[in-house]
Amino acid sequence: MTNIQVQLARQPEGNPKASDFQVMKTPMPKVGAGQFLARNIYLSLDPYMRGAIAGRHMGHQRLNQGDVIYGRCVAEVMESQHAEYNAGDIVVLESGWQQFYVSDGGHADEVRKVDPGLGAPLSAHIGALGMPGLTAWAGVEKLANPGLGSTFVVTAAAGPVGGTAGQIAKAKGARAVGIAGSDEKCRIVVEEYGFDACVNYKNKNWTDDLKAACPNGIDTYFDNVGGPVLDAVTQQLNLYGKIVLCGLMSQYNRGADNAFNGHNMGPFVGKRAQLMGLVVYDYYNRMNEFMKAVAPLVNAKRLKFHEDRANGIERAPEHFVKLMNGQNTGKALVVIGPEKA
Numbered sequence: 001m002t003n004i005q006v007q008l009a010r011q012p013e014g015n016p017k018a019s020d021f022q023v024m025k026t027p028m029p030k031v032g033a034g035q036f037l038a039r040n041i042y043l044s045l046d047p048y049m050r051g052a053i054a055g056r057h058m059g060h061q062r063l064n065q066g067d068v069i070y071g072r073c074v075a076e077v078m079e080s081q082h083a084e085y086n087a088g089d090i091v092v093l094e095s096g097w098q099q100f101y102v103s104d105g106g107h108a109d110e111v112r113k114v115d116p117g118l119g120a121p122l123s124a125h126i127g128a129l130g131m132p133g134l135t136a137w138a139g140v141e142k143l144a145n146p147g148l149g150s151t152f153v154v155t156a157a158a159g160p161v162g163g164t165a166g167q168i169a170k171a172k173g174a175r176a177v178g179i180a181g182s183d184e185k186c187r188i189v190v191e192e193y194g195f196d197a198c199v200n201y202k203n204k205n206w207t208d209d210l211k212a213a214c215p216n217g218i219d220t221y222f223d224n225v226g227g228p229v230l231d232a233v234t235q236q237l238n239l240y241g242k243i244v245l246c247g248l249m250s251q252y253n254r255g256a257d258n259a260f261n262g263h264n265m266g267p268f269v270g271k272r273a274q275l276m277g278l279v280v281y282d283y284y285n286r287m288n289e290f291m292k293a294v295a296p297l298v299n300a301k302r303l304k305f306h307e308d309r310a311n312g313i314e315r316a317p318e319h320f321v322k323l324m325n326g327q328n329t330g331k332a333l334v335v336i337g338p339e340k341a
Ligand SMILES: NC(=O)c1ccc[n+]([C@@H]2O[C@H](COP(=O)([O-])OP(=O)(O)OC[C@H]3O[C@@H](n4cnc5c(N)ncnc54)[C@H](OP(=O)(O)O)[C@@H]3O)[C@@H](O)[C@H]2O)c1
Pocket: 046, 047, 048, 131, 132, 135, 155, 156, 157, 158, 159, 160, 161, 162, 179, 180, 181, 182, 185, 224, 225, 245, 246, 247, 248, 249, 250, 251, 278, 279, 280, 281, 323, 324, 325, 326, 327, 328, 329, 330, 331, 332
């Protein structure tokens, strides 16, 4: 038996290309004492991977040619010589872009067992109930805490972070307004996620549309993109408004020598804005609290999510390229194998 891996072929320059990756057949890894063999089922594709591959993301070393690409998966334990894991356990772990992985269950693999009693779809554990959902929950509940009747705006609103953030804000009684890059994304945001409105920022007069969607101004802006959109939304922020700085999607494909030139901070001062940087790693110790709050909403289908799936590990490179070009609609993931072997 072989293990198909996606490895780095060359460091991407600018927007990644499928040819930056190589799909290789390698021998099946062997399980030793204190280890278990995991069969990856769902691979999460996330924007941070662009920086991680280049060694620009915290805790990730720059990859070289032949290295397996970083990635978090939902996986099944196939064989175990580890005291805490048994064959048949479903886990979420850092097992990379490949079919099989041997883990020692240590910190570097960030292994988390999935509670079979939860009932949520397994793929949700890399989406609304995984790292993106935890990010959304932390930004809304622990940082912004939007008040009843306040206006909450979020970018990349069709994605797992933005979509979850807006729905949590709405569940807290805020008015949720999304910003997204196509009419279809906006339709999903309003009709499926239940936001009050969504504005397509690719339309020429989108800032007027935003004004119309936020007649009382913006109290909280959950920023997933940075760049000129952050500046434009800040213009409509209410005095003492809050900005959660979560992501910089407009910048990730730029190399170090082509960085964004920066923002004029004047409007942030004029608005007396509270800028709050968010790093999800600070909240992993609150996973149980997050699960307790959000899993029931997912199970009851009160918190909705949309997935953008590709089938087969070989398709991971092109699917990642699609994500980094903003062409994904919903949580980008790769189905590597069936839920039941
Ligand atoms: N701070 C943290 O700890 C943390 C943790 C997780 C994720 N994040 C960040 O949260 C953001 C959303 O993550 P996600 O996983 O939910 O991703 P996602 O929304 O599924 O995908 C990213 C989206 O960004 C939008 N986008 C805006 N400008 C873009 C550009 N110039 N190029 C490409 N895409 C662009 C696209 O949507 P539109 O077409 O709607 O613009 C794209 O679909 C990302 O910035 C991510 O890095 C931060």
